[in-house]
Amino acid sequence: MVKMIGAVLILFAGTMIGFQQAARFAMRPRHIRQLIHALQRLETEIGYGYTPLPEAIERTAEHMQGAIRAMFQSVGDTLHSDKECSFRECWEQAAASHWPRTAMKAPERASFIRLGSSLGISDRDDQIKHLRLAVQQLQAEEEAARDDQARYEKMSKSLGVLVAALVVILIV
Secondary structure, three states: OHHHHHHHHHHHHHHHHHHHHHHHHHHHHHHHHHHHHHHHHHHHHHHOOOOOHHHHHHHHHHOOOHHHHHHHHHHHHHHHHOOOOOHHHHHHHHHHHHHHHOOOOHHHHHHHHHHHHHOOOOOHHHHHHHHHHHHHHHHHHHHHHHHHHHHHHHHHHHHHHHHHHHHHHHHO
16 A cells, blocks of 8 residues: 555656646746847837836836746846946846746846846947847747747656656566
């Protein structure tokens, strides 16, 4: 009886691990899309609204959700509270503290950090160009993430169940 309960628990745990990994594959394109949307909103605020960068960051955060919202709010809050912190430093601090809560990977983070290095140090037109470049880079990453999702999501679920079944067979 104890072996049977142990086998069921192992099967359950392996299945949940597989489903969790599959969920990360599904969340990555969604998070990239949210970040693209946030950057497009920021571009609109800067380009058409002539909104100063700190206020544009805060307005963008209001329309986002989850970790993306938290990142933008953190940038805005740090800009207002710490007058000695440059925009780039605030941007990088927000990425460092909130990025682990997303399913995005290193290429998306690199694009995000690179964008933070160029915002706030040039005129409006140059900032818009940098935002558009970051959006293009993220769109390419989103396409790659969708390919990964199609390729690995189902496999992760199956692999979780199969590895758990293998462990159960080896133990029994």
